[in-house]
Amino acid sequence: xxxxxxxxxxxKVTSRDVAExxxxxxxxxxxxxxxxxxxxxxxxxxxxxxxxxxxxxxNALARSLIGGGSSLVALIIGPMASxxxxxxxxxxxxxxxxxxxxxxxxPVPATRVADDSLLEALSYQVEAAVVFAGTVGQQAAERxxxxxxxxxxxxxxxxxxxxxxxxxxxxxxxxxxxxYLLRSGHRKIAYIGTRHNAFSDRERHAGLSHVLHEAGLEIxxxxxxxxxxxxxxxxxxxxxxxxxxxDAIFSSNDGMALGAIDAARALGIRIPNDLxxxxxxxxxxxxxxxxxxxxxxxxxxxxxxxxxxxxxxKTAPENNDGDTDVDATANHPRTIRLPLTLTLRETTRRMTx
Amino acid sequence: xxxxxxxxxxxKVTSRDVAExxxxxxxxxxxxxxxxxxxxxxxxxxxxxxxxxxxxxxNALARSLIGGGSSLVALIIGPMASxxxxxxxxxxxxxxxxxxxxxxxxPVPATRVADDSLLEALSYQVEAAVVFAGTVGQQAAERxxxxxxxxxxxxxxxxxxxxxxxxxxxxxxxxxxxxYLLRSGHRKIAYIGTRHNAFSDRERHAGLSHVLHEAGLEIxxxxxxxxxxxxxxxxxxxxxxxxxxxDAIFSSNDGMALGAIDAARALGIRIPNDLxxxxxxxxxxxxxxxxxxxxxxxxxxxxxxxxxxxxxxKTAPENNDGDTDVDATANHPRTIRLPLTLTLRETTRRMTx
DNA sequence: GTGAAAGCGCTAACAT
DNA sequence: ATGTTAGCGCTTTCAC
Numbered sequence: 101x102x103x104x105x106x107x108x109x110x111x112k113v114t115s116r117d118v119a120e121x122x123x124x125x126x127x128x129x130x131x132x133x134x135x136x137x138x139x140x141x142x143x144x145x146x147x148x149x150x151x152x153x154x155x156x157x158x159n160a161l162a163r164s165l166i167g168g169g170s171s172l173v174a175l176i177i178g179p180m181a182s183x184x185x186x187x188x189x190x191x192x193x194x195x196x197x198x199x200x201x202x203x204x205x206x207p208v209p210a211t212r213v214a215d216d217s218l219l220e221a222l223s224y225q226v227e228a229a230v231v232f233a234g235t236v237g238q239q240a241a242e243r244x245x246x247x248x249x250x251x252x253x254x255x256x257x258x259x260x261x262x263x264x265x266x267x268x269x270x271x272x273x274x275x276x277x278x279x280y281l282l283r284s285g286h287r288k289i290a291y292i293g294t295r296h297n298a299f300s301d302r303e304r305h306a307g308l309s310h311v312l313h314e315a316g317l318e319i320x321x322x323x324x325x326x327x328x329x330x331x332x333x334x335x336x337x338x339x340x341x342x343x344x345x346x347d348a349i350f351s352s353n354d355g356m357a358l359g360a361i362d363a364a365r366a367l368g369i370r371i372p373n374d375l376x377x378x379x380x381x382x383x384x385x386x387x388x389x390x391x392x393x394x395x396x397x398x399x400x401x402x403x404x405x406x407x408x409x410x411x412x413x414k415t416a417p418e419n420n421d422g423d424t425d426v427d428a429t430a431n432h433p434r435t436i437r438l439p440l441t442l443t444l445r446e447t448t449r450r451m452t453x
Numbered sequence: 454x455x456x457x458x459x460x461x462x463x464x465k466v467t468s469r470d471v472a473e474x475x476x477x478x479x480x481x482x483x484x485x486x487x488x489x490x491x492x493x494x495x496x497x498x499x500x501x502x503x504x505x506x507x508x509x510x511x512n513a514l515a516r517s518l519i520g521g522g523s524s525l526v527a528l529i530i531g532p533m534a535s536x537x538x539x540x541x542x543x544x545x546x547x548x549x550x551x552x553x554x555x556x557x558x559x560p561v562p563a564t565r566v567a568d569d570s571l572l573e574a575l576s577y578q579v580e581a582a583v584v585f586a587g588t589v590g591q592q593a594a595e596r597x598x599x600x601x602x603x604x605x606x607x608x609x610x611x612x613x614x615x616x617x618x619x620x621x622x623x624x625x626x627x628x629x630x631x632x633y634l635l636r637s638g639h640r641k642i643a644y645i646g647t648r649h650n651a652f653s654d655r656e657r658h659a660g661l662s663h664v665l666h667e668a669g670l671e672i673x674x675x676x677x678x679x680x681x682x683x684x685x686x687x688x689x690x691x692x693x694x695x696x697x698x699x700d701a702i703f704s705s706n707d708g709m710a711l712g713a714i715d716a717a718r719a720l721g722i723r724i725p726n727d728l729x730x731x732x733x734x735x736x737x738x739x740x741x742x743x744x745x746x747x748x749x750x751x752x753x754x755x756x757x758x759x760x761x762x763x764x765x766x767k768t769a770p771e772n773n774d775g776d777t778d779v780d781a782t783a784n785h786p787r788t789i790r791l792p793l794t795l796t797l798r799e800t801t802r803r804m805t806x
Numbered sequence: 807g808t809g810a811a812a813g814c815g816c817t818a819a820c821a822t
Numbered sequence: 823a824t825g826t827t828a829g830c831g832c833t834t835t836c837a838c
């Protein structure tokens with residue numbers, strides 16, 4: 101006939117219930133669940149027992165309402181054409197979990213405009229939003245900075261104060277890839293980009309183009325895919341079947357590079373003897389025995405770390421050590437270019453010179 | 454000198470601000486943002502203008518607090534060893550977005566126990582939780598049902614009332630795969646499972662074992678991997694390098710099957726002549742020209758639809774038509790077995806008989 | 807150290 | 823149709 105037992109049945113158990121059962125005030129309950137608060141061990145223990153009995157769980161939503169922050173971070177994602185994307189969001193999710201942040205996953209609609217997804221996220225009071233897909237307009241971006249939500253763009257750039265853009269150092273990587281192929285004796289270097297007119301893609305194209313120009317050459321052939329294996333396959337098929345096929349293909353991502361390799365095989369073209377292939381991302385797939393793709397990339401965990409740092413840096417209360425960090429906001433880098441490293445495998449031949 | 458303009462600068466803009474600027478009450482603002490509410494067009498328009506001016510966005514967290522539900526669904530995920538996982542969570546995320554639900558992504562720690570992740574999610578008042586990774590204990594599961602949070606397990610089973618388990622029809626698929634290989638003349642059929650002692654995996658193993666027994670055979674060889682390509686590669690290498698290698702390999706997922714194919718190639722074993730390979734998931738990768746893997750599976754979108762239906766079904770207000778649906782809770786299917794279909798490609802040869 | 811009271815932003819009765 | 827009031831679950835001054 102214990103009245104406390106009755107509550108066990110249905111209704112949502114709140115801090116009031118716990119307070120009642122423990123014979124303390126709601127504040128006491130609150131404090132008992134707040135790490136560094138003034139509560140006697142006696143009460144804290146009583147409360148925790150009552151809480152366990154009742155199956156009490158603090159309501160994170162109500163807690164956020166007060167002002168402690170939602171601990172939510174939005175990840176704005178598109179269709180994960182490349183497996184690399186999923187690796188990345190996984191890495192970021194784990195990293196953020198370690199830091200006590202929760203991830204809100206928001207897909208970008210087919211229109212490929214992320215603005216609405218962003219607002220959606222903002223209405224959930226996310227402390228930061230990381231955009232992996234779609235384009236974001238000035239307005240939406242400014243809105244984020246206005247309400248103090250950290251906005252981080254990955255692989256895309258918008259010039260809005262306080263917005264952080266993280267991108268591969270595409271130009272450098274493309275140039276290095278081009279030079280490498282050049283020195284290996286290739287002269288007919290083709291490029292597989294994407295139809296989405298992505299920022300990163302343009303940079304890669306430009307980088308390759310530039311270094312070829314220096315050598316008095318041009319991009320030998322140019323096709324566009326969608327980052328998927330099959331589109332790389334089709335693109336390569338077209339190039340390799342032409343009257344004047346390339347002797348090297350630089351692909352804007354690994355997925356399409358793998359497709360290109362398969363296309364070459366289908367055509368009986370030998371890799372790397374007749375055709376060299378280089379990708380970007382250094383996806384684990386590239387290491388498979390069937391492909392052994394040479395690729396430029398950066399481990400997903402490293403990227404995740406950069407992103408997480410960027411979120412925390414602005415989310416965390418300003419650490420007033422008072423030295424270098426003063427006004428960190430202002431001189432915080434607007435654009436971070438991640439240097440890529442080359443993983444040499446077997447789709448490129450050793451340099452001749 | 455317009456005082457309203459001043460607010461443009463910093464502070465979080467609330468419904469009160471909008472109300473003030475539009476010269477109406479906060480309820481009016483609330484109503485203006487609630488689809489089927491009693492507001493005059495005049496006011497609704499005024500409010501929306503003021504809102505746009507101020508950059509107002511309703512606070513979804515505060516809204517949830519009231520009782521409308523958080524619209525949040527948790528996805529409990531582990532390391533996405535198989536690309537199929539990421540395809541699935543993407544499909545589910547999109548499907549839920551269509552239905553007005555938001556996704557909270559919660560990783561399972563290395564311990565592979567999902568209970569804490571689940572509680573984590575519950576504290577965010579998720580309306581449902583879909584578990585893709587890790588094990589969930591009775592207690593945690595019961596807690597979900599107690600507070601009315603729909604719990605859905607994918608690929609794993611817990612016998613708790615009101616908990617829905619969605620799994621492939623593993624036994625049927627494994628048996629069909631076994632029979633297919635048998636009829637194709639194979640007698641030395643090996644199995645690549647996983648070390649995680651996963652529920653689905655055990656079912657597949659049992660199904661294959663059973664059908665082989667019927668034919669007076671046993672599983673010819675058994676190795677365990679981790680769903681990754683490389684583990685399949687290693688497993689197959691071991692099997693194929695033995696004194697008495699298998700003439701067919703049934704793999705618990707496509708990723709490892711691909712690895713097995715690569716291993717066979719490395720060893721100069723011809724597929725499908727000397728070795729047949731069958732996978733599970735029917736991952737897009739299986740369709741790549743370099744593999745053309747025969748596989749049992751179900752499109753990610755179809756799976757997502759089942760999951761979403763399961764969430765909505767219980768989330769939606771009970772439709773009191775008063776006929777079949779009475780006490781829908783009780784006769785709601787506890788376990789849903791998804792039938793898999795066979796996609797025949799080129800890693801299996803046509804049947805001899 | 808602890809409780810009472812106020813309030814986060816919003817919505818759902820209840821009046822008008 | 824609109825404004826007023828109360829309250830969702832929590833935290834946080836502010837007294838004691």
